[in-house]
Amino acid sequence: RTGDTDTEAESAIAALWREFGRSPDQHVRDRLVLHYAPLVKYVAGRVGTGLPSHVDVSDLVQSGIFGLVDAIEKFDPERGLRFETYAMQRIRGAILDDLRSQDWVPRVIRSRAREVERAHDRLGARLRRTPTDSEVAAELGVSVRELRDLYGQLRLTSVVALDDLVGANTESGPGTAAETLPDEDAVDPATVLVDRDNRRQLAEAIAQLNERDRIVVSLYYFESLTLAEIGRVLGVTESRVSQLHTRAVLRLRAKLLEQAGG
Known part of the structure; x- marks a missing residue:
């Protein structure tokens, strides 16, 4: 049953991507964001490792969401990359850009x-x-x-x-x-x-x-x-x-x- 559930989930997300490709409206994009949100938490946790205590991981997550949205809007399946691989780099980039803009390193x-x-x-x-x-x-x-x-x-x-x-x-x-x-x-x-x-x-x-x-x-x-x-x-x-x-x-x-x- 677990295998069937995984297959159904993969089919559902593939259908979402097809729908977004045909008509990239905000509702479909938000559903994709919700699906891939755990990637943001994972990347934010890794970037936050070793940072000073005043850097709030929740702030990193918020910055990462913008990176995820950017990744969804710019992802090109024809390049042959897995979306997760592409998105994690975009998320990381958005978080780092935000940290740099804050000039948080003395x-x-x-x-x-x-x-x-x-x-x-x-x-x-x-x-x-x-x-x-x-x-x-x-x-x-x-x-x-x-x-x-x-x-x-x-x-x-x-x-x-x-x-x-x-x-x-x-x-x-x-x-x-x-x-x-x-x-x-x-x-x-x-x-x-x-x-x-x-x-x-x-x-x-x-x-x-x-x-x-x-x-x-x-x-x-x-x-x-x-x-x-x-x-x-x-x-x-x-x-x-x-x-x-x-x-x-x-x-x-x-x-x-x-x-x-x-």
Whole structure:
């Protein structure tokens, strides 16, 4: 009976999409929004992980709803993407845009983030490998403990993470993970090559990370584990995973900017 129920639900949502395609009125759109609303709560919860306590997840959900509506109105089934994949990126983008507009990251933290990125960039170019925490700390003139405390503060800036990194070396600005997925029906070969190059460079940058950083990036972004779950996998605390995540994002950013400069 469960299988029959699932099939009926899939048929019903498919019928809604067909109806919306024929006549995109607000009533049908609202029914689609209601159906996919759990995606907003899921994405808002993930984005909210590690943010300061004054950031209300309910506000993130409200911003995400606008992203969901935008996704429904702009979704093109002919591209071959699953709607859920496309919508989650739009929802995430709307939430991040709202956070940026609030300028919720203190200026001093933004400044420190740039300092750490530049240190990673300089050391990576000089050493031709990923620098250790000790080497980064020495470059910044701080202790390893102070550097790790700094990573904890910088987690506020890493929420944009891979969304910005994927498009870090493109003239048109940041892209999203969904926008870099292959489109089998694409008619512009130049666009296909650019997308493939972005994915290749991101994959190469991830491959250059040390093993623990690669594990954190893979589990968080590709396996959708929470920081707490990753901590259990690695046998460390959630706060330590947050530090590792921030460090990995900063290292990825430095590597991609180095590739862009090269």
